[in-house]
Each structure stands twice: as C-alpha cells, then as structure tokens.
Amino acid sequence: MNTSYAQLAQALQPEIILIDGAVLVLAIDLIFGRRRTLATRLGTSLAVGALTLVAALVASLLTGALGPVYDNGLVLDTLAVAVRSGVLVLGLITLGVAAGAKLPRHPAEYTAIILFAITGFTLMAAANHLLIGFAALELASLSLYVLAGFDKDSPKSAEAALKYFLLGAMATAFLLFGFSLIYGLTGQLNLSDIAAVLSTQGGLSPLLGLALMMVLVAFGFKAAAAPFHLWAPDAYEGAPTPSAALIASASKLAGFTLFLRILWPGLGHLSGDISHAGNPAGWLTIVALLSLASLLLGNLAALAQTNLRRLLAYSAIAHTGVMLLGVMSAQISGVGPLFFYLSTYAVATAGAFGVIAVLERNGGCERITDLAGLGKRSPLLAGCLAIFILSLAGIPPLAGFFGKFAIFAASLQINGVSSPAGWLTMLAIALSAVALYYYLIVLKQALVAPPAPDRATPIRVPLATTLTLLICAELIVLFGLVPSLLLDLF
Amino acid sequence: MNLLPYTIYVSFAGAALSLVAGMRSAAAARAVALLAAVSAWAVALTAAFRFTPSSEVLTLIDLPWISRLGIHYHLAVDGISLTLIVLTGLAATAGVLFSWNIEKRTGEFFAFYLALIGGVYGVFLSADAFLFFVFYEIAIVPKYFLIAIWGSTNREYGAMKLALYSFAGSALVLAGLLWIYASGHASGFSLSQLASAAATLGHPSQVALFALLFTGFAILAGMFPFHTWAPTGHVAAPTGASMLLAGVVMKLGAYGCLRVAMPLLPGGLEFWQPVIAGLALIGILYAGLVALVQDDFKFVIGYSSVSHMGFVLLGLAVAEPTAVAGAVLQMFSHGVIAGLLFAVVGRMVYERTHTRQLDELRKLPLHRLLPFAAVVFVIAGLASMGMPGFSGFPAELTLLVGVWKVSKIWALLAALGVLIAAAFTLRVIQVSFFGKVEPVDLNRLERVEDNTLHLHPYAPITWPEKAGTFLLLAATILIGLKPDILLNWIVPSLQSPLMKVLWHGGAQ
Numbered sequence: 001m002n003t004s005y006a007q008l009a010q011a012l013q014p015e016i017i018l019i020d021g022a023v024l025v026l027a028i029d030l031i032f033g034r035r036r037t038l039a040t041r042l043g044t045s046l047a048v049g050a051l052t053l054v055a056a057l058v059a060s061l062l063t064g065a066l067g068p069v070y071d072n073g074l075v076l077d078t079l080a081v082a083v084r085s086g087v088l089v090l091g092l093i094t095l096g097v098a099a100g101a102k103l104p105r106h107p108a109e110y111t112a113i114i115l116f117a118i119t120g121f122t123l124m125a126a127a128n129h130l131l132i133g134f135a136a137l138e139l140a141s142l143s144l145y146v147l148a149g150f151d152k153d154s155p156k157s158a159e160a161a162l163k164y165f166l167l168g169a170m171a172t173a174f175l176l177f178g179f180s181l182i183y184g185l186t187g188q189l190n191l192s193d194i195a196a197v198l199s200t201q202g203g204l205s206p207l208l209g210l211a212l213m214m215v216l217v218a219f220g221f222k223a224a225a226a227p228f229h230l231w232a233p234d235a236y237e238g239a240p241t242p243s244a245a246l247i248a249s250a251s252k253l254a255g256f257t258l259f260l261r262i263l264w265p266g267l268g269h270l271s272g273d274i275s276h277a278g279n280p281a282g283w284l285t286i287v288a289l290l291s292l293a294s295l296l297l298g299n300l301a302a303l304a305q306t307n308l309r310r311l312l313a314y315s316a317i318a319h320t321g322v323m324l325l326g327v328m329s330a331q332i333s334g335v336g337p338l339f340f341y342l343s344t345y346a347v348a349t350a351g352a353f354g355v356i357a358v359l360e361r362n363g364g365c366e367r368i369t370d371l372a373g374l375g376k377r378s379p380l381l382a383g384c385l386a387i388f389i390l391s392l393a394g395i396p397p398l399a400g401f402f403g404k405f406a407i408f409a410a411s412l413q414i415n416g417v418s419s420p421a422g423w424l425t426m427l428a429i430a431l432s433a434v435a436l437y438y439y440l441i442v443l444k445q446a447l448v449a450p451p452a453p454d455r456a457t458p459i460r461v462p463l464a465t466t467l468t469l470l471i472c473a474e475l476i477v478l479f480g481l482v483p484s485l486l487l488d489l490f
Numbered sequence: 491m492n493l494l495p496y497t498i499y500v501s502f503a504g505a506a507l508s509l510v511a512g513m514r515s516a517a518a519a520r521a522v523a524l525l526a527a528v529s530a531w532a533v534a535l536t537a538a539f540r541f542t543p544s545s546e547v548l549t550l551i552d553l554p555w556i557s558r559l560g561i562h563y564h565l566a567v568d569g570i571s572l573t574l575i576v577l578t579g580l581a582a583t584a585g586v587l588f589s590w591n592i593e594k595r596t597g598e599f600f601a602f603y604l605a606l607i608g609g610v611y612g613v614f615l616s617a618d619a620f621l622f623f624v625f626y627e628i629a630i631v632p633k634y635f636l637i638a639i640w641g642s643t644n645r646e647y648g649a650m651k652l653a654l655y656s657f658a659g660s661a662l663v664l665a666g667l668l669w670i671y672a673s674g675h676a677s678g679f680s681l682s683q684l685a686s687a688a689a690t691l692g693h694p695s696q697v698a699l700f701a702l703l704f705t706g707f708a709i710l711a712g713m714f715p716f717h718t719w720a721p722t723g724h725v726a727a728p729t730g731a732s733m734l735l736a737g738v739v740m741k742l743g744a745y746g747c748l749r750v751a752m753p754l755l756p757g758g759l760e761f762w763q764p765v766i767a768g769l770a771l772i773g774i775l776y777a778g779l780v781a782l783v784q785d786d787f788k789f790v791i792g793y794s795s796v797s798h799m800g801f802v803l804l805g806l807a808v809a810e811p812t813a814v815a816g817a818v819l820q821m822f823s824h825g826v827i828a829g830l831l832f833a834v835v836g837r838m839v840y841e842r843t844h845t846r847q848l849d850e851l852r853k854l855p856l857h858r859l860l861p862f863a864a865v866v867f868v869i870a871g872l873a874s875m876g877m878p879g880f881s882g883f884p885a886e887l888t889l890l891v892g893v894w895k896v897s898k899i900w901a902l903l904a905a906l907g908v909l910i911a912a913a914f915t916l917r918v919i920q921v922s923f924f925g926k927v928e929p930v931d932l933n934r935l936e937r938v939e940d941n942t943l944h945l946h947p948y949a950p951i952t953w954p955e956k957a958g959t960f961l962l963l964a965a966t967i968l969i970g971l972k973p974d975i976l977l978n979w980i981v982p983s984l985q986s987p988l989m990k991v992l993w994h995g996g997a998q
Binding site for chain 1: 630631668672
C-alpha cells in the first residue's frame, strides 16, 4: 500500500472546499439570516455557494491530472478533471437557475444540499474503486432525493421525491448486490485490480453475468435509460426547477463517467463483441438493447407530451440512448465524443430549465402552451430557449449537433453499418428527424404563437439568471463553432 | 475573387443587424436587409466578372476546423456554384424588395430571411462535406419560422411539413456521409477524400448509399413522390420566402445531388439512373397535370415548380455533360422565373385582392385593375413555358438535347412536359388576369381599398415591387439572349476531377 495522505488531501481539495462552503452557507444563514427576508437569505446563500464553487473549480484546475491517487482508489486523469470542472460549472448554472426560480423555504439548506450533491458528483468523476464510487454515488443520490422533494407545499414535489427515492434505492440495492458479486468473484474492489483478475479468468461465468446484469440495471436507473426510466418524467415534472436542472445535467455527466469507468477499464474484458450480430455477448449487448429502447421510447413518447418538463424528460431519455452509443464506442474512439455530448447536453438542458424557472415565477409554466408569446414577453428568454432547444434537436452550428455527429461517427467506427451499433446509429439518425417535431412544437409556442391574454406582461429576469442563461447560450454556440475546444482535451 | 466567403458573413451579420434594427423601426430593418442582400450580391457579381472559367475548383479558404475528424473549413468555387451564388444574390435581393410591406415583426423576418440566405451561400461554397451539411441544416430552421409566423393559408401545417421533410432528407444525407466516412475509413470529410473512401466500398454498398444520399437531397429538390412539401410550403409561405424556397432552396437539393451524391457514388448512379429518370419524368408530367386543375393561383405555381425541378433532376440523372449543363442552367432559370411568378401571385395580386382562388379572380378584370402585374405575369409565364428569348428556352433546350443523346423516349416524354407547362400557364393567365370582365363584383372592389379611383381600386404597385420585377426580368432576358455567359462557366467545371467520373459510365 502506497497510500499518501498528503497526495490525497491535495487531490481532494475541491471536495474539501465544497464541504467547507456548504457548512459556511449554513452557518452564515444561521447567524445572520434570522430577521432577513427570504429573498436576502437566498441571495446570500447562493452567493456564498457560487464563490465556493468557483474556488473549487480553481482548485480542481490547479490540481490538474495527478494520475492515480490513494493507492489507485481515485484516478485523476484528464477525464476526471474535465468532468469535475464540468460538474462544478453546471453547479454554478444550477445556482443561477435557483436565483430566478421560486423561493425555496429554507434557502441555506437548499444551497448546502446542492453543494453536497456536487461533492458527490466530483467524487464520482474520479472514483476508481467500487466502494468509493458507491459512496460517492449515494452521497449524490441522497442529496438529489432531498432536493427533489424540497418544495413541501407541492404534492407533486413529494411524489417526485418519493418515486425517485424508492426507485433509486432499489437501483442502489441492485448495484450493491452486483458489486458484492464482483468482489466475491474477483476478490478485488479496485477497478484496475478487477480488470487484472478478469483478464486471467477469461470468459463470462454465469455469476459474473448476473453481477453484470445487476450493475447495468442500476446504471439504467441512474441514467434514466428505458425501460428503467419510469422515475424520470415524474421527477422532472415535480421537483423544484433548480433540482430538476441538477438531476438532468450534472447528475447525468457524473453518472455516465462513473459507469464508463466501471464498464470499460473495470469490466472491459466482459464487454463481448457487437461488431457482428451473433458474436459473443457481454455487457455491450445489454447496453445496446438499453440504447435501442431509450431511443425508441424517448423519441416516440415525447411526441405525445403536453407538459414541458415531461417533454424534456422524454427527450432526456432519447438522449440517453445516444449517450449509451457513446459508451459503447468509447473503447475505440476515446471518451472525447461522449464527454462532448454529455457536457453540451447538460448545459442546454440546465439552461432550458433556467428558462422554465423564470417563467414559473411569472405565472407558471406547466404546459407547452404556457410558453405562448414568450418572444414578445421576453426576447432574452425566447432567444436563449431557442438556442437550447435547437441544440437539443441537433441543429448546427450549435453544440448539440456536433455532439451527435461525433458520437455517430465514433459508433460507426465499431464496424460500419453492418454491426448492431451501426444499425443503432442509423436508427438514431432517423429518429432525430422525429425529434425535430417535438422540439419545433416547443419553439412554435415560444416564437410563433401570440401571448395568452392573461399572460401578456413582460417578464423581468433577475440579473444572476440573465447572466447564467447568456453564459449557457454562449457556451452552446461556442462549443458548436469550435468543438475542438472540448474534443482536443482527450 | 477571395471576397466570395463574405457573401456568407455579410448575410449572417445582416441577419443579426436587422434583428437589432428591427427593435427600433421596421424601416431600419428593411434598409439593413436590403443593404446586406445587395452587398452580398455585389460581392458575388464582382467575383463573377473576375471569374476565369476552368476545370479547376478554386479554393477560397481552407483552414483546419475539427482536426480530430479531419474536418476543414474549406470554401471553394467553380462555375456551377458561381452560377448558383449569383442566382442566390439575385433572388435574395428581389425577395427583400418584395417583402418590403412586411409590417409584423419586421426585424425578425429579415433576420430569419438573411440567416437562410447565409446558409444557402454557405452550401454553394462548401467543399467539405461536413461544412456543406452544416450550412444545409442551417437553412432549415429559418424556413420554418418564416412560414409559421408570416405565412398565410394553413401556415403552421405547411411550415412543419416543410421542416420535417427537409430534416428527414438531411438525416438521410447525414447517415450516408457518416456511412462512407466510417466504412471507407476516410481520413476526412472533403469531397475528394469521401470519394476515394466510397470507391473502396463494394457495389451493393454504393448502390444503397447512393439511394440514401440522392433521396435525401432530392426531397429538397422536390422529386416525386417526395415533392408534397413543396406546394403546401410554397403556398403557405410569405412572398419573399416562397421566392427563396422555389428560387434557391429547391436548388440546394439539386446541387447536393450533383455535387455530393453523384460524384461520390458514380456506381450507384449507374444503377439507379432509370429509376431517377422515371421519377423525374413522372414529376414533370404529374405535377404539370396537377397544376392544370388547381383552384388556388399559388398552388399552380407551386406545382409548376415541382414540374420544372423534374427537368433538373432528369438532366442530372442522365449523367451526360450537355444535359447536366442544361440542368444547371435550368436551376438558374427556374430560380429567376419562379421568383417572378411567386412575386406576382403572392405580392402583387394576393396582397391586394386578398384571394388566390381562381374562380374569384376570374370575376375581376385584373388586367385593367393591375395592368403592371398582368404584363409581368404574361412575360414570366412565357418565360416559364420556355419561349425563345427567355432563360427557360436555352435551359430546357440544352437539357433536352443532352437527354436525347441518352434516351429518345425520355426526351420525348419530357418535351410533353413542356407542352403541359404551356397549357397550365396559359390557362392561369387567361383565368386570373383576363377573366370575364362584365360581371365585376363591385362589392369586392369597394371592400378592398378606400381608394376612390374607379379604375384603380387597389393600391398602386410600389417602387420596391417594380425594382424587384425589373431585376428578375432583366436576368431572365439576359440569360435568354446570351446563355453562354453561364454556360461558359458551367461547362468547363463539369470536367473537374470530381465530376469527370460521371462521364465515363460510372464505377471504376
């Protein structure tokens, strides 16, 4: 064991800052917040939270890619640094969304729990050990359950939290079962050691297959891949908007990174081969099936939605299908395309939730038709929403287009169009034409339809949220025009 | 010469500026839009004057863009693209003039309009397939909003149908390009790299790929049976947008067929040639016959566009230099003439009479009420029929001569299409402008305008309309009298290294 605690402390600086910041947020609110208004308390908490995130971001960038840390329990490679930074930026966006959303009842607690969740995400980004990964995932998940149910006045929020919690807890049970089987079969917890043992064992024993199944079921739950997606529409619909933004963005980025590490470096020997139909099966086959189901279900179910958040949830499921394609091809093309896709998708979705949050404070935004006349009521919101939605739809020159393009180009590298991955890619391309329909329906309300008579007043957007939305929109355009900025990191 | 990329930048900058200007006043937005369209066109014309025809594709700019995938920001021009760039400038300028009366959300209108134009310039200038595709898709979204916000009859349906058809087409194209890139292990997306990658694929793959790519592009070119977006879209669109749709956007599809699908996969073309020619002929004849029985003036023009684009597709399909040159000339000619027809119908007539129903127009003495419109429409109609002296004549003649060399039956059937075009054009001229004069519906005349002049119950034709008309008429007559201007650019370009593969009967 070459455990160096000094190195560990250096590697975990961002996490230390985050935890300290969360405590500070609580303390400041407890000491100074007694007689202030809710708005002031929220403002203070968010400001301290944002400073904490910026400090953590700086620390994370200064620490850089240290490589294996703490006896290989954490791996701070380029991916980990990129995902950590991405998650912290998404945290900032979430706080910006919270600044424009309905006031939570306990602003300091809300902010602190967001910071705890982000701590979980940053750890997930670097975890290279089953137990560390599990603990990080649980830290993040438990925070997210609380965040989903934070609006105590809303029965929908309670429903969202309960569903998310029950299904998430079940997924956790599956995951832990899977991990214990893997531990039992290999005697190792560290992903590198597991890979080493698996390479000597060779072949997929029935028990290992069972373990794989369990891990993938949990992965499916966490990533909201069909058929394990059932919590997503309810959670997206009921959770307070900033929570939904966090669940939809940073949680996806960190979750996919963790499972990418478990699957490729850890269980890569069990991947099987999908370059031809009928080749030996492994987890790639199951991931391909999950991708297929998500693509079909997400895109087709989204067509029938009238609620904007449920539409975003089904669109998220459809996007999960593409991300799973990215997971499948990560071995061949590297993690660049997947990271690009995940991060730009996360920014666009978080931004869209930011627009929803502001609208909710100004008369509500349940149904898609509530967007009517947005272009007149607030050109800023309408313009930003158009950029986010078009990016999700994959229209160039926005980042979403290039993300799709890169993943498709990568997944076709597996074996052209004659492999199941190739068929999936072709299906995904075809379904992107279907997806344009529901995205255009959203934009039609926002930009074409006249405002409803009772909701024709201009919307005032708080400064912090304005900045957040503009930065999100600029990031989407920037990464669309110069994809190499992100792609050449890896 | 190297200024040509600025057509793209000027258009996009104009889009942004007119959005800003539109917040202050509609007049400012119009001025900005006109300025942007004219300057882009001026750049194109300057480039055209300095252009020396050659079989080389002239690279304008070539920068690495996404090095990981070998994608370059590579703009280039040859005679074919130059022809279409000049057309784009012309159609864009005329379209702005004919959109002068847009009062609702003027700034946004011209922003979407110029963004569409910028995308179109980009497509014609791209020499990298990825870049081509990016611009191709940039052109889709503005069309949706132009129609959905400012359109007329059934606009939301027409807009959505058009957007989905276009996007479905571009999805096919994307699938095809990625397939070539991945299966052929191409090192980049330049057309020549993709061509050599495609050449390594087997014949069955080439055949399937060609079907993907060609269908994808041909949807936008209005190929039967994927043409149905065109009439509904054209009819729903505001005049300026119809002019662009018929004038240049349909050309994007045909240009994609010629520039991407055909040279990359000559083997596929050989296989599918009879099918495409057959579909093109069905399109010519069927759309012509449908145009003959329409009740809505604009639908007649919409279907006539489909019919004329059938000629273009036929010319491309036969893969014979004369026919292809004729097809490119026909693209130019149709762009100008269709713009003119839509301008008369949509702007001059519909915005004054508020009807496009032929049996209602029949009751109006339009040749007396709107003599300018009547004269212009008659001239445009003659040009559209392929009368000598107008651009349609040399275009269709060259095209048919080329087709004749390959198949006499196809040429004869296509010539039948020319007759049908004459029939529906004459019918619509007769019914709409020279209808029964006696039973003038006085109520209608009074309802339309508060103008007290008996003979001119409609607002007089404005100067932007006259200016736009003049530009388009001048172009069609100039090319009608001297088609060599364009043919001299086009013909050498057909011998460029990429195009040459087409004339040797296909597969290597």
